[in-house]
Amino acid sequence: TQLLEQSPQFLSIQEGENLTVYCNSSSVFSSLQWYRQEPGEGPVLLVTVVTGGEVKKLKRLTFQFGDARKDSSLHITAAQPGDTGLYLCAGGQGGNQFYFGTGTSLTVIP
Amino acid sequence: ETGVTQSPTHLIKTRGQQVTLRCSSQSGHNTVSWYQQALGQGPQFIFQYYREEENGRGNFPPRFSGLQFPNYSSELNVNALELDDSALYLCASSLAALGVGYGYTFGSGTRLTVV
Numbered sequence: 001t002q003l004l005e006q007s008p009q010f011l012s013i014q015e016g017e018n019l020t021v022y023c024n025s026s027s028v029f030s031s032l033q034w035y036r037q038e039p040g041e042g043p044v045l046l047v048t049v050v051t052g053g054e055v056k057k058l059k060r061l062t063f064q065f066g067d068a069r070k071d072s073s074l075h076i077t078a079a080q081p082g083d084t085g086l087y088l089c090a091g092g093q094g095g096n097q098f099y100f101g102t103g104t105s106l107t108v109i110p
Numbered sequence: 111e112t113g114v115t116q117s118p119t120h121l122i123k124t125r126g127q128q129v130t131l132r133c134s135s136q137s138g139h140n141t142v143s144w145y146q147q148a149l150g151q152g153p154q155f156i157f158q159y160y161r162e163e164e165n166g167r168g169n170f171p172p173r174f175s176g177l178q179f180p181n182y183s184s185e186l187n188v189n190a191l192e193l194d195d196s197a198l199y200l201c202a203s204s205l206a207a208l209g210v211g212y213g214y215t216f217g218s219g220t221r222l223t224v225v
Contacts, residue, residue, distance in 0.1 A: 004152075033213050042114070042200050042216030043153070088152050096166030097143070098214070100152030 003027050004091055004101035012107040013079055021074045021104045023089035030094045032065050032072045037086040037103075046074075079108045112137050114203050114217035122223045123191050129222065131186040133201030136215045141165070142184040143214065144176060145200040153200055159184055160206055188222075196224045 004025045013019055023032070031050045035043035047056050049065035049072065056063045060083075062075040072089055086105050090098040115134045123129050135142050141160045145153035155168035159178035173189040182203070188195060198221050202214035 006152075035213075035216075040218065042202075042218050043214075044216070045213035048213050090152075096158045097155035097168060100145075100154070103150075103152050 003099040004089055006087075006089060006101040006104045008104060009102065010105050010107075012109065015080060015108055015110050016078050019076050019079055019106070021076075021087055021106070023072045023074075023101050025070050025091065027091070027093070028069050029091035029099075030069070031092040032069070033090045033092070033098065034063055034072070034074055035088045035090060037088060038084075043086075043088055076106075079106075081108045081110050084108050114201055114215050116199075116201050116217035116220050118220060119218065120221045120223075122225060125191055125193060125224055127191050128187065128189045129191060131188075131199050131201075131220045131222070133184045133186070133203075133217060135182045135184065135201075135203030139203035139205050139215065140182050141204045141206045142178055142182065143202045143204070144184070144186045145202065146170075147198040147200055147219070149197070156186070191224045193224050196222060198222075 004023055007022045033048045034046045037043040047063045052067045052069045054065045060077045064073045084107050086103045088103050089101040092098050114136050117132045143158040144156040147153040156170050157167040158165045162178045175187045177185045198219040200219045201217045204214050
């Protein structure tokens with residue numbers, strides 16, 4: 001059973017387009033992280049959000065944590081081929097593990 | 111500052127065999143977590159080690175076991191391998207003192223194939 005569901009599962013867009021990836025749960029999280037994973041590599045941390053309603057920007061990437069701390073979104077502006085990868089959200093509940101989402105596979109076509 | 115290194119990178123084993131995977135944590139990190147990532151899925155938590163003791167375990171059977179050494183490196187052992195154990199095994203290090211909001215540094219993983 002996945003605590004975090006991501007949508008869409010697959011996304012293929014043209015370079016320059018905008019996109020949003022969603023991470024949803026019925027559970028509350030004390031922190032929410034986004035990672036990007038490339039083939040043959042481990043996930044790389046992009047951002048951590050801990051406050052409900054929090055918005056963080058990382059260049060062309062905007063991350064938002066829902067007010068109730070049950071959901072999050074990742075918005076990419078003007079996508080580039082280098083953004084291609086598997087995007088994973090992960091929620092922490094104050095324990096020792098993070099619960100990872102199902103992942104969104106993004107392909108940006110030049 | 112060195113990152114997390116895992117060995118071997120790829121491994122093929124036969125059903126019923128045993129396997130040991132190794133992980134060297136990032137310099138300064140004292141906590142190691144192991145995750146299993148099946149093809150097309152997100153990583154699933156196996157267990158975490160802190161101060162050489164298991165510090166939390168996910169929904170994995172006892173044939174999955176681990177060790178952490180004084181230098182914070184770690185091993186994951188899997189006995190009686192099953193076909194469904196085929197996956198990418200990820201090691202992640204972190205610094206416990208920074209709390210739950212601090213993210214992991216992952217290694218590149220070990221791709222285990224059980225035939």
